[in-house]
Amino acid sequence: MKKWMRITGWSVVGLTSLFFVQSGIQKLAGTEQMVDMFLKLGYPDWSRVVVGLVEIAGAILLALPRLTLYAAAALGILMIGAVASEMLAGQSYGALLAGQWLILLALIAGARLRFVLYSKSRSGASQG
Template sequence: MTQQDFATRQTPATTEKRPGKALNIVLWVLQIGLLAEFALAGIAKVTANPQMVDMFAEIGAGQWFRVLTGVLELAGAIGLAIPALCGLAGLGLAALSVGATITNIFVLHTNPTITIVLFVVAAVVAWGRRGRTAELVNRFRR
């Protein structure tokens, strides 16, 4: 086997399609933006920011739900910074954003634009990093 044959040979773990360089840069920019947004929101929730305490009191699910939501947001933010987890983190944050959008519309009766934008960005990250998510799933199937 020549060096070129070895370099072009793909193993099952590397056959997942990786984004091109430009898309990879765009995805990292989106991930950093999401990381900042969800880290700040998560910190506000777990540190009992008065606005968050009042908002979750209005939601009526209890303050335990505020803490849980904050922990999930922080976990997602951390996951966005870890290459092997960033696709899964994007998927989880997209799901959180769906819940936040539904809550904004039907419970709080507020404008859901921010949560919709966060959903779209998180979904783009999850889609763009789907190869990494597939690799992660395949590691656990073995």
């Protein structure tokens, strides 16, 4: 793999990770915007804390190469829930924002899966 592609890929992963850390901290801190959002979506206050913890844990795991695929998948599932919640609440703008993160996480997971499969096929070919 070309060096610039690897650097670009990890830069995207790093920025995505920073976004989810920041978002998780806002949820845990109980900023007015986050409290209002969860109330408008019809969720109890404790769910905001759980989502914040999942976002922070996912962001940390996203930055670890061996766990990037799994973290992207877990955060993607969280974003599917966010898109569905926003759509059900009639918040199309919020659904679009969550949807963009879902797409980016799917691209990260797909790229990481491709890399893992490529690495396995190369190591299998060199052993045979």
